[in-house]
Amino acid sequence: MDSIAQRAKSLEKELIETRRFFHQHPETGWFTFFTTVKIIEKLKSYGYTLKMGRDIMVADARQGVGSKEALDEALLRAKKLLCPEEYALLNVMEDGLTGVVAELDTGRPGPCVAFRFDIDAVDVTESKDLAHRPFKEGFRADIDGIAHTCGHDGHITIGLGLAKLISEHKEDFKGVFRFIFQTAEEGTRGAVAMEKAGILKGVDYLLGAHIGFQSKKSGGLICGVNNFLATSKFDVTFHGTSAHAAGAPEEGANALLAAAEAALLMHGITRHSQGITRVNVGVLRAGEGRNVIAPNAFMACETRGVTTELNAFMKEKCMNILEGVSKIHSVGYRVKDVGGTSGGDSSAFITELYEKVALESPFIEKDAIVKTCDFGACEDFAHFMQAVQNQGGQSGYMMIGAKLEAGHHNQCFDFDESCLVTGVDLFLRSAYMLSAK
Numbered sequence: 001m002d003s004i005a006q007r008a009k010s011l012e013k014e015l016i017e018t019r020r021f022f023h024q025h026p027e028t029g030w031f032t033f034f035t036t037v038k039i040i041e042k043l044k045s046y047g048y049t050l051k052m053g054r055d056i057m058v059a060d061a062r063q064g065v066g067s068k069e070a071l072d073e074a075l076l077r078a079k080k081l082l083c084p085e086e087y088a089l090l091n092v093m094e095d096g097l098t099g100v101v102a103e104l105d106t107g108r109p110g111p112c113v114a115f116r117f118d119i120d121a122v123d124v125t126e127s128k129d130l131a132h133r134p135f136k137e138g139f140r141a142d143i144d145g146i147a148h149t150c151g152h153d154g155h156i157t158i159g160l161g162l163a164k165l166i167s168e169h170k171e172d173f174k175g176v177f178r179f180i181f182q183t184a185e186e187g188t189r190g191a192v193a194m195e196k197a198g199i200l201k202g203v204d205y206l207l208g209a210h211i212g213f214q215s216k217k218s219g220g221l222i223c224g225v226n227n228f229l230a231t232s233k234f235d236v237t238f239h240g241t242s243a244h245a246a247g248a249p250e251e252g253a254n255a256l257l258a259a260a261e262a263a264l265l266m267h268g269i270t271r272h273s274q275g276i277t278r279v280n281v282g283v284l285r286a287g288e289g290r291n292v293i294a295p296n297a298f299m300a301c302e303t304r305g306v307t308t309e310l311n312a313f314m315k316e317k318c319m320n321i322l323e324g325v326s327k328i329h330s331v332g333y334r335v336k337d338v339g340g341t342s343g344g345d346s347s348a349f350i351t352e353l354y355e356k357v358a359l360e361s362p363f364i365e366k367d368a369i370v371k372t373c374d375f376g377a378c379e380d381f382a383h384f385m386q387a388v389q390n391q392g393g394q395s396g397y398m399m400i401g402a403k404l405e406a407g408h409h410n411q412c413f414d415f416d417e418s419c420l421v422t423g424v425d426l427f428l429r430s431a432y433m434l435s436a437k
Contacts, residue, residue, distance in 0.1 A: 004432065005362050007169075008425035011161050015420040018160060020139040022153040025081060026121030026146045030065050030096030030190075031074035032183045034081045035119050035156070037089050039181050040100050042160050046167040048102035048179070053092040054197075056101045061193040064184070064233070064338035065096055077143070099183040099190070101199050103176060104167055106437075110175025111204040113434050115427060116384055117159035118185035121148045127411040134414060149413035151211035151402075156181065158209075158423035165428055173435045178203065182380065188231055188341040191383035205434055206388040206395035207350065207427065208381040211419055212402045218416045220368035220401025221358045221426070224351025227374040228382035228397075229276065229304040230311035230343030236262070236322060240331040242288065242295035252293025256286035258329040259297035265321045266301065269314060276376070277314050278304035304378060308342045308386070341378055342386040350396025357429035363422040368401060400426065 001009070027035050036052075043050060079087065099119065126132070126140050126147035134140040141147040163179050180199060184190030200206070215222045238259050243252030263281040271277050279302070286297035303318060305311030319335070326333045351372060358364045385395040402419035406412035 001362050004428055005425055007165050008161070008421050008428060011164070011424060012421050015157050015161050015424070016417050019153050019157040019417060019420060022156050023134060023148045024139045024142055026141050026143070026148045026153070027074060028121050028123060028146050029184045029186065030062065030098060031071060032098040032120050033075060033078035033090055033093055036093065036098045036100055036181070036183070037078070037082060037086050039119065039156065039160065040089060043100065043102045043163060043179070046164050048104050048163065048167065051101045053094060053097045056099060056197050056199050057097045057193050058196040059097060059193070061196045062096070062189065063192065063340065064187050064189040071095055099194070100181045102163065102179040104170065105176050106170055106173045108174040108437060110173070110435050112176045112178060112202045113431060114178040114180060114200070114203045114206045115159060115162065116180040116182055116206065116208045116381055117155040118152045118182050118380070119156050120152060120183050120186050121146050122150055122186050122409055124149045124409060124411055129412065132412050132414065133405070147411070149410060150186070150408045151415055152185070154211045154415060154420060154423070157420055158427065161420070161424040162427045165424065166431060172437055173431065174437045175435045177431070177435070185380040187233065187339040188378055188380045189339045191341055191380040195383060195387050200384060200387050200391070203388050204393050205350070206384055206393065207430055208385070208395070208397045209400050209423060210379070210397070211400050211415055211423070212404050212408065213399050214373050215370070215399035215401040216404055217368055217401045218403045218418055219363065219365040220370070221354070221364050222370045222373045222399040223354040223358060224346040224348070224372040225375050225397045225399060226345040226372055227306055227376055228343050228345070229278070229306055229376065229378045230308040230382070231302055231304045231340055231378040232311055232315045232337070233302045233339035235336045235338055236299040236301060237334045238297040238326070238331050239333065240293070240295045240329070243293040245291045245293055249293060253330040254293050255297040255329070255331050256294030258325045258331045259284055259286050259299050262321050262325045263299060265325070266318050269317045272305070272310050272313055275306035275310050277310050279314055279318065306343055311343060341380045341383040344382050344386045344389070346385070346396035347389060347394040349394045353430055353433060354396065354398045354426070357426050357433065360429055361422070361425050363425050373399070398426070
């Protein structure tokens with residue numbers, strides 16, 4: 001076991017404790033107040049320069065922020081978990097400007113290497129089954145309806161472990177290291193607002209990863225993830241006119257029929273010859289009574305495409321449909337964007353880098369290394385990845401193998417915590433390959 005592996009292994013107990021701490025106190029979307037404060041405290045102790053709030057986020061570019069009531073509830077919960085001395089940081093986060101960007105300058109000329117770690121949980125009530133380890137061992141989520149059932153608690157932990165080791169061995173490196181702890185990855189809501197604030201300025205290499213997904217064996221690794229789907233998530237509200245369904249139907253404007261016709265037409269959009277495209281209307285609610293012409297309707301929709309351009313094609317078709325049905329049924333409508341991210345592929349350079357470090361790592365089984373895979377789904381990292389690639393940098397995404405107790409977003413989700421050491425080891429080896437003095 002070489003020195004890099006020894007450093008990662010020495011953190012094993014601390015990594016497990018950190019993961020379980022964040023697992024026990026999950027927060028969703030923009031409301032990761034407690035989570036951000038605790039990450040900041042760790043990074044400060046490691047000597048990083050920190051940016052928060054409006055310095056890392058264009059507030060108006062956020063999507064799917066949530067209601068004022070949900071904000072107040074999340075803030076109240078965070079304050080109950082924090083001590084009064086920590087409250088000042090909450091003021092910087094305002095109405096959900098959570099997350100943090102940390103930087104360590106070695107003082108020597110070299111590249112800017114950035115790492116991105118997502119920090120939010122999902123809207124799932126975690127299992128209370130005795131067979132579920134977090135419940136059995138006392139680190140289940142302290143709230144119902146929110147849980148770390150996607151592994152982001154592990155991502156936070158790997159990021160903090162990596163930040164600690166790089167700071168402790170700063171003299172080994174050149175250039176600048178930047179750590180992006182991103183909120184609101186779920187629903188692909190956070191990356192656009194952070195990217196617009198300039199957090200990727202000067203980044204030469206951006207590295208990302210996820211625990212599990214298609215790499216479900218501990219000791220395995222998928223080096224390069226490709227075919228991230230771009231996505232647009234939007235809500236549609238139709239406004240019609242109510243009338244008696246029998247006595248005066250001609251006086252009404254039926255929002256229910258407009259929404260129903262829009263949903264059918266959206267699902268009938270011709271797919272594109274140049275790659276994968278998707279559309280889905282996941283929610284449709286309408287009407288007020290059996291004998292009333294429906295004056296309102298709501299649709300929750302999404303489009304996807306294997307490239308940003310193909311996703312834009314699908315969304316444009318949807319917008320055309322909404323405009324058409326609103327005229328046909330004489331109703332008004334409003335579209336609200338609530339999420340979205342880019343598509344793309346990992347840079348071949350980063351895929352090769354991950355393969356090299358995997359072959360060096362004692363925590364990776366050499367016959368369990370997979371060079372590339374097609375994701376066929378969406379991840380907010382793709383927006384960051386494409387932005388770095390567009391400015392001439394290299395960016396890629398790996399899947400760190402971990403035995404899963406249940407699928408992602410399942411109430412029984414849990415993972416083999418040995419992957420925490422593996423993740424720190426792989427990222428640290430990548431840092432040495434890119435920025436060794």
